[in-house]
Amino acid sequence: APAVSGRGLVRTYGDGDAAVHALRGVDIDIPRGTFTAVMGPSGSGKSTLVHCLAALDRPDGGEVVLDGVALADLDDAGLSRLRGARVGFVFQSFNLVPVLTAAENIRLPLVLGGVRADEAWFTEVVDRLGLGDRLGHRPHELSGGQQQRVAVARALLSRPAVVFADEPTGNLDTATGHEVLDVLREAVRTGGQTVVMVTHDPVAASWADRVVVLSDGRVAGTLDGHPDAAAV
């Protein structure tokens, strides 16, 4: 089964004449162990789709199955527990807690979830991301690239079924952005993680092994390198 799938996803903001049809019936499968880029013009529904797949938002129609769990069956508390246990997020703006050190930021989701960290895994993640000598630093003492690597470490620590990244390189210079993309790809190649990344940047998308293209709230095509894949 895919790590996450959506069927017939519809999401409408507002109603009547003011209604915005952000998703108009999206079918999508994210196979386990893949790095998928979601692309498309501004306003095509990328963020809305990823928020629905990540259990951050509920679609108005259709069904999301995340790591074998049908999200429609869960109440809000259930969705929140599921996110804590099975989903990691990386945002464009890092979203680190300024008063906490890098190590405390990385551990925060586990602390909030009342889960004990596996120390060997913590060390492996931190070493892989090159953060070993930065753990006592607060976010303002770190470069943008280091802050985003802290955010990636935080997303990976619970070994989530899927890591969602929404424009993770949007606030980074080119070289630093490439470093963060390397880290995400490494999490897929070596760590067996599943990553879904929203980006409008074709260069960033070249780190992914599949590209799903949205246009006006629909999937316009999927490119996964196979000759029989639907062309855009």
Ligand code: ADP
């Ligand atoms: P993308 O990520 O591709 O730029 P979004 O999913 O952010 O697209 O937005 C899709 C459409 O839904 C856009 O027309 C956007 O203006 C609209 N939209 C997104 N979020 C909201 C919201 N909270 N309220 C009203 N309209 C929204």
Ligand code: ADP
């Ligand atoms: P990168 O983002 O690839 O780590 P930078 O050129 O942004 O590289 O940063 C180089 C070094 O300068 C880093 O080791 C970082 O710790 C330090 N640094 C960058 N920005 C700041 C800052 N605002 N405060 C303290 N140190 C910083």
